[in-house]
Amino acid sequence: MPGNLGNFEVIELSMLKKHMFFPLSGLGNFTAQTLLYPFVLLRTRLQLQEGAQVYRGLVHAISSVVKEEGFRGLYSGYLVRSFHIFSGTIYVSTYEVARQACTVFPTLSPIHRSFVGGAVASCVAQGFFVPIDVVSQHLMVVNCNRIHTNMVYKNSNLSSNPHRFRPLTPVHLTENEMNSNWGRLCGVIRYIKQTHGLKGFYKGCLISMCTFVPSSALWWSFYDKFCGLIHFISKKMCKEHVQDSVLLPSNDDSAPVPRLLIQLISAPLAGISSAIIVNPLDVVRVRMQKQKKFAKPNSLLVPTFAKLSPCSTV
Template sequence: MESINMPTMNNGRYASIQTIEWDMMNKYKFYPLSMLSSFSVRCILYPFTVIKTRIQIQRHSEVYKGTFDAFQKISKYEGIGGLYKGFWISAFQIVSGIFYITTYESVRHFLQQRGVHDSRIKAMIGGGCASLVGQTIIVPFDIISQHMMVLGQLERRGKTKIVVNPLNINYHKMSKLQVAAEIVRNIYKTDGIRGFYRGYLASISAYVPNSALWWSFYHFYQDHLVRIAPVGTSALLLQCIAAPLGGCTTVLLTNPLDIVRARLQVQRTGGFGHTFRVLWQEEQIRIFTKGLSPRMFQSCIFSFMIILGYESVKRLSISDEYKGDVKW
């Protein structure tokens, strides 16, 4: 992250380092700690991903009236396991997360060397590039996990209730591993390798701007918080406040794109433009609020926890020569 307060000089050296750069860390410590932190956050917040996905793909409010209603119904009819459908497939996002943060930090470092010093510009470009790399890796796993999230869900079509099963899988007597394998087999049988990248452009269209805006707004709010915070306020505290603010702002701007992405990948609704038109016909202005509350809550908590974990991991991974110069 960028520096919040400019450190003072002491005999030609910074008295304290508030920006922990990529080359200041011990990567043998950073990567394992970063993966552990990311996995812990995903364990806590995954139910909101399931709820968000189910609300996004339903028509109008036929099954779930909102986040709390979805949580109650899934817990009642499917148990706690229903809130973690597809979790182990989705957990592969940890791998893409490593590539994401490596790309983000590398791009920032590259831009810094090329004379770009505006933190928001570096963050926006770095965040966009990082998301492009991360999504290229994770989209196939994302598609599989989304199919598992919605499989078996009841959906009302007029006066008739149907069971959501886009791939027509006989899943009742299968283990979770067998269900995942059957989903993979059916996707490949239907569309080949392309099937695992269905909605890829929609994912890029949703997540690249989301990532770029998130990092940019994060620095924007961070800069403003610094101006009003008392002298000596913890840099980590300000970062943990700025992150949810950036997350909420980004969600409000990009929610329709995320709904289109989810429908493309699960319901096989055709191209991006067609899916958006169908969604608009169904929802009208509600396209901006559909699934917004779980996504907003998830983004707010996720942003806070990711920054808390990421910045803490960076501090714990600092090379010995810089330890005395880094403050929390």
């Protein structure tokens, strides 16, 4: 691979105006959380299905949620999840500082520095992420236990084997608690505290570290790699076009594709690449955080993987 592939300039922390970067980073995080939250909720519900499958896929899940719960159902638990905005700011800040600290090692390439920075940032952020995830995941599904039970008995394929249906969460709230967002939030927190104690808010912390640390490290390294690759390809295509035309070649080293467009293309490609690698661990993480019993991680990993195995009869 050509040596100038990595010529895409990475904007370092020292180049940024801090008073603008951090507010805009929080705003960007808030926007992304708001737009993508319905997909996070749907992913969580699909991952938690055991036994009888109420949702047949993403499209069926979307139509079922909107039909049974309304459009607001796509944002169940969003209030708690929105606190990720603050932990996200801590995450980005830690990433930039860690990446900057890696400059003392001249042998590290920009991609390696991004890998280390992403891993360190995720380690620090997990202390804030895990409690929010545990509570928000219960809120994402607590509203649909009753609805799913009705769906099971309406569906002839599912009603013939209702015993195979598994509730998506062990939390059962009173009617008064279910009538308001605040009531559901207090009910879920009360359940976690009474059932598991304070350590219940950090349930699945180890598997979260095993999931998000490599995911974060891979995302940033893939992102830098794709930025450099797209930058290189666009420059090469431009030079070939100039050589085939009557125009004189330019000494300008800039790419014909705008920097923002390169980043907008690289970010989802990095997300897809990292998700393919870590998604199996993410499924296990969500299942473990929703289990009623609280046990050592190594005693839950094997049973959870066994349930997800294609050979499983559950």
